[in-house]
Amino acid sequence: MPLLGFIFRRVLQTIPTIAFILVVTFILVRLLPGDPASAMLGDRAIDADVQRINAKLGLDQPIPVQFLYFTKAVFTGDLGNSIGLKLPVIELIERRLPVTLMLTGMAALIALLVAVPLSFVAALNRGGAPDAIIRGTFQIGLSMPVFYVGLVLLTVFAAKLRWFPVGGYGQNFLDDLYHLFLPATTLALSLSAVLMRNLRAAIIGVVGADYVDFARAKGLRARVIMTRHVLRNALISTVTLFGLSIGTLLGGAVITETVFAIPGAGRLMIEAIYGRDYPVIQGLTIALALLVSFTFLLTDIVQAWLDPRVVR
């Protein structure tokens, strides 16, 4: 199976990426004024504690050795302890990250559900009124900051109309969906705009291809041509774009969770920054970057499956 070989090579490629993630997050905390131990212990640290932490983290060792300690700690799931919440960072991430994943997953789904049909409408009416209206609306959507969209939706649909809760998170799965609908829609807006623009161009490119003419000449029904031939080929570049957008989506989640007071990883990040809780900031940065590199891996595999030419 050439696909398996491709997957293997692609997995190997993530090794330097992970190394880079570790180096950057390692340097990040070292940029702090003062030594990391004081930063971790906060303002009221006493010397004995500072020395104890320094010894425990190997901070009295040369930098390369420190980096090895750090790497080992990360791989064993030890991301240190939160200064403010007095809990292991890994535990906080385990508790908060699923909420963020649910939010971004929902946003991605909404974006696809909006972008795919509308890009067909726009592409098949190219230059016409529906095309202009759809493109214009999305262009405006692209120019709106996430926090602003969130604030407006929150005010109109939650505070004024009371269709949705003002914020927070649900008690069970259905309740979660209900609570996350507005925030996920907020997050989905700019993603659906990006996807729409790309998919529209891709559909226009594919519809003119010879094999589509051929399929039509064979007498295939329009719906079959659209889903089996046009959509599959148009989706190839969109899948890549979708994967590349996951970082933007997670960044947007930081803001959305803040606006809607959702107890996810993004809000944890902001709380950690206000509380100068550096172990949490570092741990979250690592976790989110690993998540993105895993998503890239996944989308590359999906793309290879959709388009055998990628496998070479």
Added chain:
Amino acid sequence: MSAGAVQIAPPAKRRRALPGTLVGAVIVLGASLAMAFFPSLFAPYDPTAFDYNAIMHGPSWAHPFGTDNFGRDMLSRVIHAYRIDMQIAVFATTGPFIFGTIVGALVGYVGGWVEAVFGRVVDAVITFPFLVLVIAIVSVLGPGLRNMYIAVGVVDWVFYARLVSAEVKIQRRLDYADAARGMGYGHMRIIFRHLLPNAITPAVVYLMTDMALAILLGSSLGYLGLGAQPPAAEWGVLIADGKNFMTTAWWVSVFPGIAIVITGLGFSLAGDALADLLRVNR
């Protein structure tokens, strides 16, 4: 690459009327720059003057955008914010544009293992959720615009370098590059005088998109309290100021947001117009 074939048969030069995108971009960005440089000419009031007789007044002839909880005129505050937000658009992107273009040109020209290493760097950098990394860097360096520029600069140059290196790689294989080499020109002259002018279009077009993104990022950080610091008038800060009054005084937050959208659209139009113009003149 098929781009070589495109070069052989360039699109026929057409004499066209000014594209609508260009007119729109010039109007929006011209007005934005005018307000950024001379806010006092346009603002009807002092943006920091309290007026306790006009607290949280809705839009009216006296105050078209209403007033905030201190009676400050929102129109004047939105206009004065152009200075900081346009500054963000320019300052956050110029450094990465110049640095990324130079690196990209060199990488694309040299190729080989340099290009392979660069490819890995790009892969790694785009793995970091941009906003998360910027927030992390700002949290370490401290809030404020200067640190935001540093944080953006660390990441953003990669996008320009990637665009330029891909384009230079195509250009260096074309006949005129061989001709320049045949003339005995030095590498630097070939790269920067011959290849780069033909390779820079995508980066220039992206610069416009990036300026719009910079405003979105800057206002987001301002909203979170990590960017421009109050009492500076910045759109994100203004929106954050008004967010607790959204149900009773929507105008405090809504108008600064509209300014962001219009400016962002202006940069998008400029990008489209530049793409049009530069393609025709090639």
